[in-house]
Amino acid sequence: MNTLTKKYIETRQRTELLCKHLQVEDYTPQSAVFTSPPKWHIAHVSWFFEEMILKNHVADYKVFNEDFGFLFNSYYNSIGERIERNNRGLLTRPKIETVYEFRAYVDKAMIELLESTTDKDIISLTILGINHEQQHQELLVSDIKYTLSFNPLYPKLYESNYVTNYNKSDDWLKIDEGIYTIGHDSNDFCFDNELGVHRVFLEPFEISNGLVTYADFMAFIKDDGYKKPEYWLDEGWFWISDNKIEHPLYWKNINDQWHHYTLSGLKAIDDNAILTHISFYEASAFAQWKGCRLPTEFEWEVASKQFQWGTHWEWTNSAYLPYPKFKTAEGAVGEYNGKFMINQMVLRGASSATAPGHSRHTYRNFFHPQAQWQFSGIRLAK
Amino acid sequence: MNTLTKKYIETRQRTELLCKHLQVEDYTPQSAVFTSPPKWHIAHVSWFFEEMILKNHVADYKVFNEDFGFLFNSYYNSIGERIERNNRGLLTRPKIETVYEFRAYVDKAMIELLESTTDKDIISLTILGINHEQQHQELLVSDIKYTLSFNPLYPKLYESNYVTNYNKSDDWLKIDEGIYTIGHDSNDFCFDNELGVHRVFLEPFEISNGLVTYADFMAFIKDDGYKKPEYWLDEGWFWISDNKIEHPLYWKNINDQWHHYTLSGLKAIDDNAILTHISFYEASAFAQWKGCRLPTEFEWEVASKQFQWGTHWEWTNSAYLPYPKFKTAEGAVGEYNGKFMINQMVLRGASSATAPGHSRHTYRNFFHPQAQWQFSGIRLAK
Amino acid sequence: MNTLTKKYIETRQRTELLCKHLQVEDYTPQSAVFTSPPKWHIAHVSWFFEEMILKNHVADYKVFNEDFGFLFNSYYNSIGERIERNNRGLLTRPKIETVYEFRAYVDKAMIELLESTTDKDIISLTILGINHEQQHQELLVSDIKYTLSFNPLYPKLYESNYVTNYNKSDDWLKIDEGIYTIGHDSNDFCFDNELGVHRVFLEPFEISNGLVTYADFMAFIKDDGYKKPEYWLDEGWFWISDNKIEHPLYWKNINDQWHHYTLSGLKAIDDNAILTHISFYEASAFAQWKGCRLPTEFEWEVASKQFQWGTHWEWTNSAYLPYPKFKTAEGAVGEYNGKFMINQMVLRGASSATAPGHSRHTYRNFFHPQAQWQFSGIRLAK
Amino acid sequence: MNTLTKKYIETRQRTELLCKHLQVEDYTPQSAVFTSPPKWHIAHVSWFFEEMILKNHVADYKVFNEDFGFLFNSYYNSIGERIERNNRGLLTRPKIETVYEFRAYVDKAMIELLESTTDKDIISLTILGINHEQQHQELLVSDIKYTLSFNPLYPKLYESNYVTNYNKSDDWLKIDEGIYTIGHDSNDFCFDNELGVHRVFLEPFEISNGLVTYADFMAFIKDDGYKKPEYWLDEGWFWISDNKIEHPLYWKNINDQWHHYTLSGLKAIDDNAILTHISFYEASAFAQWKGCRLPTEFEWEVASKQFQWGTHWEWTNSAYLPYPKFKTAEGAVGEYNGKFMINQMVLRGASSATAPGHSRHTYRNFFHPQAQWQFSGIRLAK
CATH class of the missing domain: 1.20.120 (Four Helix Bundle (Hemerythrin (Met), subunit A))
Structure with a gap:
């Protein structure tokens, strides 16, 4: 075979x-x-x-x-x-x-x-x-x-709850300015949206070595982060107002202890675990509150050689747009990616739910800014 | 036992x-x-x-x-x-x-x-x-x-298609004016909405001995019945316009032959069968087109002793409202009927889908005027 | 002339x-x-x-x-x-x-x-x-x-605020059972919906001599009337829930004193005045809370010869439907009334905003059950 | 003074x-x-x-x-x-x-x-x-x-109809690859979104010397451009389907001649004039049909020194996002721009409706991709 x-x-x-x-x-x-x-x-x-x-x-x-x-x-x-x-x-x-x-x-x-x-x-x-x-x-x-x-029985599906714990680092990586090559550049498979290879100039930046934890995000909630418009993009503010959102998806406060629904049932949240199921709007407000920002997808691609990634899709502050020289394939296969290049934000990395081997530094995932149901997380830049 | x-x-x-x-x-x-x-x-x-x-x-x-x-x-x-x-x-x-x-x-x-x-x-x-x-x-x-x-495979569930054929009569029953007793008046079970027994005065009226057939309704469609506002209640007209309704629910025109989805699959419509799955709006427009009207629920209750019924729920032109002396029961059971007495129209009779024995002359069924998915039909009055 | x-x-x-x-x-x-x-x-x-x-x-x-x-x-x-x-x-x-x-x-x-x-x-x-x-x-x-x-300046348009005060009577009129004649029966003008004249049989009933006041309705609010589903029609309950309605239209609580917007500006509510701008849903819930009901339009027409009316449109518990022998006129004028005879409730009487002379015992006004912006009020029956 | x-x-x-x-x-x-x-x-x-x-x-x-x-x-x-x-x-x-x-x-x-x-x-x-x-x-x-x-009288407001005619050039400008400086770099006024000045690397590209005309766009319509999904972004396709859009805003076909509403009334369209009131979705579909693309805002800023602009806002294929080192001002003034940086596309240039002097090469205008009511136009790149 x-x-x-x-x-x-x-x-x-x-x-x-x-x-x-x-x-x-x-x-x-x-x-x-x-x-x-x-x-x-x-x-x-x-x-x-x-x-x-x-x-x-x-x-x-x-x-x-x-x-x-x-x-x-x-x-x-x-x-x-x-x-x-x-x-x-x-x-x-x-x-x-x-x-x-x-x-x-x-x-x-x-x-x-x-x-x-x-x-x-x-x-x-x-x-x-x-x-x-x-x-x-x-x-x-x-x-x-x-x-x-949606089921009040909180069914348990798997033994694993897809929650990731790790030793958090608070270091910031410093990346120099310069011309960098972006996009997929080998004979291995990639999606059309990772092409063509091209150069970008990056101004110097810093990017966090670690991802935001539940404890980090609880501090944001405690500081009334969901109630202060100054941290939010305008459409994000309307989104949380219209939908009465006051905490991330799947969270439930029981007797003053935050719980969340996981694939192994309803569990008390472990503060030290990495935050997940976060929308771009929430990620952006959190970054604003921290006095930081989200990295661009280009910064991420360049810096990711130097940090650990792969447990959470990481929101970037880049809109999902075609690279220079992007070409859609002929016929039905051509509908694969190009036609979604509007109103979505790029996520980089991979998650604990991603198929093994289905990840690389150049991979471009993308969702609408209000999407919460993916295994997404936050990495800060400045 | x-x-x-x-x-x-x-x-x-x-x-x-x-x-x-x-x-x-x-x-x-x-x-x-x-x-x-x-x-x-x-x-x-x-x-x-x-x-x-x-x-x-x-x-x-x-x-x-x-x-x-x-x-x-x-x-x-x-x-x-x-x-x-x-x-x-x-x-x-x-x-x-x-x-x-x-x-x-x-x-x-x-x-x-x-x-x-x-x-x-x-x-x-x-x-x-x-x-x-x-x-x-x-x-x-x-x-x-x-x-x-909704399934494009048109699944077959039962052998019976719940479609009723019968020898149609075009006779009109004439009912005299007078004081009639309405409501349930025996020791057998009835719902609270059939009480209390009371008197109504009916002006003389005529009511059709038979129900409207598919052929009858096709004539309405052919005469552009769905395109002429003069037959329709105002909200009915907006309902068909907004929902682009041009024929009854479940109908599908294939090569100029009307078919309909039944519980035994997609079938060509038998013109002589009794029309069903009709909304009050459509029933009312059809009656208007015919120069007739729908009977009131009181007319129906009085006249029904003289005609055959029970294969189709028959729309009446009566709104679902409490009878004089209507009382809601105490507690949760009291929520059974009374609180629905707004914006719904009464249907009388029973249908081929009704449980055996679950029917009587005083039974009051009720649905919103746009409801099509019940086994409803049309009997005319004038 | x-x-x-x-x-x-x-x-x-x-x-x-x-x-x-x-x-x-x-x-x-x-x-x-x-x-x-x-x-x-x-x-x-x-x-x-x-x-x-x-x-x-x-x-x-x-x-x-x-x-x-x-x-x-x-x-x-x-x-x-x-x-x-x-x-x-x-x-x-x-x-x-x-x-x-x-x-x-x-x-x-x-x-x-x-x-x-x-x-x-x-x-x-x-x-x-x-x-x-x-x-x-x-x-x-x-x-x-x-x-x-909608204007935060609460503009004053007229000197009159269209609010009506009167000596309230708590008497109940008793009306005997019998056959009564309903509908317009003279050569004076009437709308087509007041025809044809016909007979109805009324069971004995009692009807209030006076209308509900602001004080009456405040008692309902204080007793959590807007928070208890048992008083409300099901669709009324969803209407107040979806629209977060907790008091009648135009009311505003300022320092624990109820005010309302009137055509002569924002005013403190006079408890003894007659309640107005009430929807059918609210009228029905209030009646339920009082252990009473709203009269039918036929009861109203019969009893109204014996009480004072004309300052507020009075909700009845009758749906707006054609009388026996109702005929729509030919042509465009025929669209006047008949096509609205669905999903609306009848109001009887007239209001302080009604043109002088434009009222009679047989007049049938009609609005959707959620309509609040008319000069409507509540008369109870039992 | x-x-x-x-x-x-x-x-x-x-x-x-x-x-x-x-x-x-x-x-x-x-x-x-x-x-x-x-x-x-x-x-x-x-x-x-x-x-x-x-x-x-x-x-x-x-x-x-x-x-x-x-x-x-x-x-x-x-x-x-x-x-x-x-x-x-x-x-x-x-x-x-x-x-x-x-x-x-x-x-x-x-x-x-x-x-x-x-x-x-x-x-x-x-x-x-x-x-x-x-x-x-x-x-x-x-x-x-x-x-x-919206007024069927097509009111005339001004003498000028804000429609621009010009000698169209079909030339393509070729721009070399290289590092370019982007953003406002003088002491004159600019908005915060034009800062900070930074470098971008551009791959070589070509950009049209002229803007798309009404005649150009009519060819797209004639070729069923509004009916072929392959030219449209997915959300653009749903937008035209849901809103039944078959031509640009303000167009009206009278006896086979396209007219459009202008500020001097309803006028026959001059084929040689520059197309305006076009959404990003339409601009993108047109470019796709032409086998071209829209320029990025960086390409536009660099190339615009070499072509005429200022009569129409030109859609770019760049999402409205912060530049590196972008800072929002303290206080209310800080709400000016930053919070809108999501789900909008950048337009460059200026239009015939722009205030004199209110334009520069670095100006970033932005609207949602469905916005049609601005004086927007199309410049192609490849």
Whole structure:
């Protein structure tokens, strides 16, 4: 079995492993327009392989079910109609069992194909499909957490609570001014948004060696951080006012002790752990309160060679925009990244929910500034 | 086994029979704020027996699960907090299996109690609970149909499609003016909204012997009925405009042939069948177009002794309001009906989805004028 | 000058008198979708005479301005396009001066016509137009009050504050059961919704001789009336919760003294005055709290011969529905009333803002249950 | 009279000149949450001088009216309560005449102060106030145009229609790679968002010498540009779909000829004129269709020394974010710019509606990507 086939199988198995503790009931509902049901995730990543590879590269390939294109297509406007984004949770049929049969059906065809081809297109689309599935693995975890959090029973899904503790350092790294190279520059896989490689000039800056902890953020709350407009971006202030937000997502104060919902249930917050599930608005207000700022994505990319990262997605103060010489691919695959380059902020790094190996210094994640449900954290700069 | 116990068991079994063809996935999602998931329905009707009867009348009764009160309470504001009306579909836990265990647990206690008591309160609350469950049986059917209708696969749930055919009569019944008695007037069970018995004076009127068919309504559509404001109530006109409604719910035109989604799948419409899933707004516009009107609920109650009814809920032109001498019961049970007496219109009769025996001439059903998902139909008056 | 001409002139002058203290700036803005700007009111009532009478009955009549039909048409769907209901406040042009010229232009033609005709259609449409204008006179007052109430300067518009004091009576009138005649039964003008005359049977009832005062309602507030769901209709409860309503419209608590905004500015509330600006939801909750109910419109019509009324519109517990034998007129005039007969409750009586003479025992006013900005009050029944 | 006083007077007079053709009715209404009424603009800029300068620097200064701080404060959260952003159009009082008296009152005090002081704070705040008023002059023009555009009479306000014609050049300027200095670097006034001066590295690029014309954009429409998702950012696609946008703001097709509303009325579009009132979404889709892109704000700043600009605000593909070393001022003035640095895109240049002298190469204007009502245009890069 060749390396790519192995990687393919490994990735597919990891998805199923993540679902091991899901009950049939957990697979279907959708808890917000920005989340998707587990059933949809695991079907959609399979559909990607069928649509982009099998249909085009396997003679006489018979699709598993003609309707699945419509049901499990995502944002690929150029491919055809799709079910409305916020109605995904109403797809009680097909059964989850059938979706797993779909996965197995696709796997069989993919493995056969991968073992018998040297076609460059197939190989590169397969690598893209693997990375696509890894992205959905992380969304699967954050989405199911979001759904379960509405349940007053605080269900426990995993043994691990995805909370990270570490020896915090308060050091600041100093980085010199200069021209730096940004973007992905090797033959390994990367997404189109990491290209093209280009130069940026950075003014000198300092960046924190460690991430903000729960204790740090509690000090902000205690100092009425959520009540003072001067720390907040204007739209952030309206966001917390309109939604009556007074603490981070998943927090609950019980008898004067902060708790939070985790994937292993409701737990008292460990002050020394690293803060997570924070929106850009909150990260920005916290930085303002501290008299600091968030780093740009370029500063992060340059400095990250010198600090530890990977447990939390780190908000940067960079908007998600194309690099110079950015090119969208032809056809449906071209919809992958470019069309989202508006009104979103870049996060760098990776998190404890990221698939192993699915991270690099040049990786650009991105979400709207109000997004809280990702495993995001704060690193300060000045 | 006494009669009440038998009736209790029969009712409980019928609920489960209705769910026989549901897959585990079907139980959880909620498709609209006005519908509830099957899981919620079957738990809620059990909770009613536990909360209203077992907790108060069985010494040392241990509730099945303390959280279920919060999870499966409905509108009973006086009993305590409840889950937000439109978040019911996010309750992936408890598992459906557990909900069935809850049912069995309640059944065991209820049967024991019913076989050993002659307490009037218990008996009357049990009868209320049975009727409550019968109401939810019908909602279960209309709600699951609504959810499945969003699925592009048009799932088939039952053999029966709940569509009714009959020999239509075009006769008009003439009813004389006079003082008539309205309301429930026997020792049998009725809901509080059917009381008190009182007199109304009716001017002479005529009422159709038969219900409107699909063919009748297609003529309205062909005559641009959905495009001419003169037939519509003002709010009805805005409702169809805002929601771009051009035909009844569940209809779909395929190659110039009207089809509709039924519980046995997507079917071509049989012109001679009785029209159903119609809103009050549409019923009212149709009547206006016909140069007729809808009957009042009092006219219906008086005339219904002379025509066949029971296959479709029939919209009346009466708002849902209290009868003279209407009294709400003390405590939580008092929330049953009275507080809904605003902005809703009365439907009389029963439908093919109504539990057997759960119908009478004095029964008052009620929905908002835009409600389409019930098995409703049109009878004209003039 | 004939009587009708005199009545016409008198009505037209009264409208302008009501506007005497308006500044040019006051004429244009619209403060809610359910209100209209003064400019719109005074143009619209003139348009009615032009559109319904002058265009059809005066040879070679030249309309004042072709655009005004579009600008100042209201709900007459059958006549043509109209400006969106909630964009009326953006019509800065024509100038208010021009609208007064339009009024004068219409008046000249109308007076000439009225002095020279005996045509029955013209006479009856003129009477309708006069009554139509009188209705808008009251809306003019309630709408301008609503707009000014948003102004932190609490502008004073009139000397009169439209607040009514009286010697309250706590007596209850007892009315016997029987068949009563309802509806307008003379040759004087009435609206179509007061027809046809018909009989109703009333069970015996009691009705309060006096209206609820501010002191009465403050007792309800003090007893946490706005915080106890058991007094409220379900939709009323959501309405106060969603809108954070804790007291009637225009009230403001300053140093523990209730004040309210009136047309003569912000004033301390006189406890003995009659409560006004109350929604149906609040009226219904208050009645429930008192262990009473609101009368039906039929009870009101029958009993009103025996009590004093006319200072406040009195909410009834009757939905606004057609009487038996109700007929809508042909053409645009037919849109007058019938199409609003859904989701509204009937108010009976008249208010201190009603045009003199524009009231009778059979008059049916109607608003949505959340409407607060009318000069409405509460009379109890039991 | 010193130079600053002259500049102050000149600016104040220009504001009033812009309002010369407004009728009293035009001053009050607000047509969207993102616009303000003329009355509000002219009062607010006066309030700025009173609040920031006169109250602090003139002994015994008596404010014109205590309420005006509340009425005409804008976004200065730190100063105190303010009227809700979308209720500004309900301020029928004070009269416009009074607002002009307020202006004169402030002017008198300001001129006296300016003629008698050398205080640096006063001078720099006055310069800020002048620039602030100049910004509002442009908003005054775009806001009043937006309001009048809702009027079916297409009112003519000015002789000038603010449409710009020019000899279009199709040349592309080539700019070399290199380190460039960005930001304001002189002693003249600039806003805080133009600081600090810093270096950026630019990869080589080409930028168009001319702006996109109406003819250019009509070709995009003819090629179904508004119907093909592949040209649009994802949120742009939803924006045009949800709002049914099929052409730029103010366009109207009459008998197959495109017209647009201008400040001198409805006019046939001159194909050779420069396109304006375009959103970022539309600009981005147009560029995509052309196989080009929009320049970054840094590219624009560097290249703009070599091309003509100043008739239209030019969308860049840069998000509005702080420069390195950006500092917000202490106190209320600090709210000026920084808090808006999210979800907005930078526009560079100036427009025909910009106050003379209120433009420079480093000026950063910014709006949300859906903003259409500004005098914006498109310059392409590649």
